[in-house]
Amino acid sequence: MVQRYAGGVRSSYRARMAQKADNHVMQGKRILLGVTGGIAAYKSADLVRRLVEHGAQVQVVMTAAAREFVTPTTFQALSGRAVRTDLWDPAAEAAMGHIELARWAELVLVAPASADFLARLAHGLADDLLTTLCLATAAPIAVAPAMNQLMWSNAATRSNVDLLTSRGMHLIGPAVGDQACGEYGPGRLLEPMEIVSQIAPLLAPAGPLVGRRVLLTAGPTRECIDPVRFVSNRSSGKMGFAMAESMRAAGADVVLISGPVFLPTPPGVRRIDVESAEQMYAAVQRELPGTAIFIGTAAVADYRPVACAPQKIKKNSETLALELTRTTDILLQVSAGAQRPFMVGFAAETNAVEHYALAKLLAKNLDLIAANEVGHAKAFDSDDNSLLVLWRGGRLELPVSSKRELARALTGVIIEQYLAQLAARDRDSAAQHDSAELATREGARAS
Numbered sequence: 001m002v003q004r005y006a007g008g009v010r011s012s013y014r015a016r017m018a019q020k021a022d023n024h025v026m027q028g029k030r031i032l033l034g035v036t037g038g039i040a041a042y043k044s045a046d047l048v049r050r051l052v053e054h055g056a057q058v059q060v061v062m063t064a065a066a067r068e069f070v071t072p073t074t075f076q077a078l079s080g081r082a083v084r085t086d087l088w089d090p091a092a093e094a095a096m097g098h099i100e101l102a103r104w105a106e107l108v109l110v111a112p113a114s115a116d117f118l119a120r121l122a123h124g125l126a127d128d129l130l131t132t133l134c135l136a137t138a139a140p141i142a143v144a145p146a147m148n149q150l151m152w153s154n155a156a157t158r159s160n161v162d163l164l165t166s167r168g169m170h171l172i173g174p175a176v177g178d179q180a181c182g183e184y185g186p187g188r189l190l191e192p193m194e195i196v197s198q199i200a201p202l203l204a205p206a207g208p209l210v211g212r213r214v215l216l217t218a219g220p221t222r223e224c225i226d227p228v229r230f231v232s233n234r235s236s237g238k239m240g241f242a243m244a245e246s247m248r249a250a251g252a253d254v255v256l257i258s259g260p261v262f263l264p265t266p267p268g269v270r271r272i273d274v275e276s277a278e279q280m281y282a283a284v285q286r287e288l289p290g291t292a293i294f295i296g297t298a299a300v301a302d303y304r305p306v307a308c309a310p311q312k313i314k315k316n317s318e319t320l321a322l323e324l325t326r327t328t329d330i331l332l333q334v335s336a337g338a339q340r341p342f343m344v345g346f347a348a349e350t351n352a353v354e355h356y357a358l359a360k361l362l363a364k365n366l367d368l369i370a371a372n373e374v375g376h377a378k379a380f381d382s383d384d385n386s387l388l389v390l391w392r393g394g395r396l397e398l399p400v401s402s403k404r405e406l407a408r409a410l411t412g413v414i415i416e417q418y419l420a421q422l423a424a425r426d427r428d429s430a431a432q433h434d435s436a437e438l439a440t441r442e443g444a445r446a447s
């Protein structure tokens with residue numbers, strides 16, 4: 001029986017769910033914020049505010065060039081801590097030496113990161129306090145570059161960034177857009193809230209899903225016609241990637257199996273790239289053991305060409321018939337398997353959304369389904385979406401918002417339903433245990 005919620009209840013419920021997913025992941029976390037010399041340094045003041053609002057302890061370290069743009073006093077007032085600027089400051093060194101400071105940090109975030117700073121970091125220089133701390137820390141390092149688009153595209157910067165990311169440093173942005181210098185292109189500092197949500201998963205996980213594994217599929221699949229052609233669909237993978245990010249923010253160990261998409265991997269998420277439905281199924285089977293929650297957001301092709309031509313098919317005839325055969329239904333296989341996790345499916349429908357979604361929930365024995373209307377520029381490839389969430393005994397409408405916001409709200413609902421299912425199972429097994437024990441005692445008394 002599908003239960004309907006009154007509107008007021010629904011919106012407060014949604015807010016509660018989104019908050020649950022966040023679960024104060026930054027509360028008490030120690031973040032060392034490096035500010036380098038760029039025009040975007042003023043935005044770091046707002047970044048400090050946001051981090052503090054999220055409960056983080058923020059220690060700001062400024063380069064000499066950064067102090068040409070903003071005064072340390074601003075950061076001191078916002079962070080409530082004296083700003084560190086100098087490697088050769090005896091008083092600051094006596095209070096907390098630079099090695100101690102490097103150990104104190106649970107995350108080093110450099111925002112904005114100048115081209116000069118990235119170059120120095122890539123080459124292991126330790127010629128000021130910030131670079132020295134970066135070399136001396138065991139904490140993850142995230143950099144949010146900000147610079148003129150030509151500086152960003154310069155081969156030297158590109159190769160420095162590649163080197164740093166290949167060593168495990170996390171790259172946050174930059175965004176593409178209008179620049180302070182009047183040009184347009186890549187090199188804008190991401191907005192502070194965007195930076196906050198991207199670093200959350202890098203902090204030692206906290207949240208209701210710590211120690212639990214979440215396996216997601218995302219994006220489209222490509223089914224080979226010949227070496228240069230394929231059958232595919234319009235899925236962008238955005239919803240699946242947003243779900244992976246919010247599941248990670250809830251503390252889960254997240255494995256994301258993705259079809260071909262043009263999206264960066266959410267921080268802290270392990271990503272496996274595949275192309276076809278068959279490859280996706282193989283990867284799912286490999287990664288399934290130990291999975292607590294399976295979320296199938298991928299738009300897996302239902303059919304693939306019976307054969308993939310070994311050579312490019314020539315246009316020798318007026319018509320060409322392509323024989324298709326069914327692909328494996330990944331969701332159904334996982335749901336019917338012995339290692340069945342909590343199952344979440346997505347339904348993309350062009351009409352009768354609720355009817356088909358409910359049918360899919362039941363037919364595939366899912367625990368929860370998130371349905372949306374697709375086609376006519378809706379859902380696929382767009383940044384916004386709306387969802388209808390159904391589960392046995394519940395129904396929730398999530399109105400149009402960004403896929404990231406929807407993902408947070410949906411994550412909250414999934415967590416609540418998953419934990420409720422675990423609790424019910426615990427109650428059942430406790431009841432079974434009690435009645436078995438009672439039977440044993442009565443048997444003993446009777447004999």
Ligand SMILES: Cc1cc2nc3c(=O)[nH]c(=O)nc-3n(C[C@H](O)[C@H](O)[C@H](O)COP(=O)(O)O)c2cc1C
Pocket residue numbers: 035036037038039040063064065066113114115116117118146147148151
């Ligand atoms: C007005 C002005 C704006 C600047 N903006 C940037 C910038 O946005 N990004 C950048 O990488 N460098 C920028 N620079 C150059 C850096 O400040 C310079 O490379 C400096 O050495 C960086 O030092 P740091 O990495 O120690 O902070 C700017 C310089 C000036 C004078």
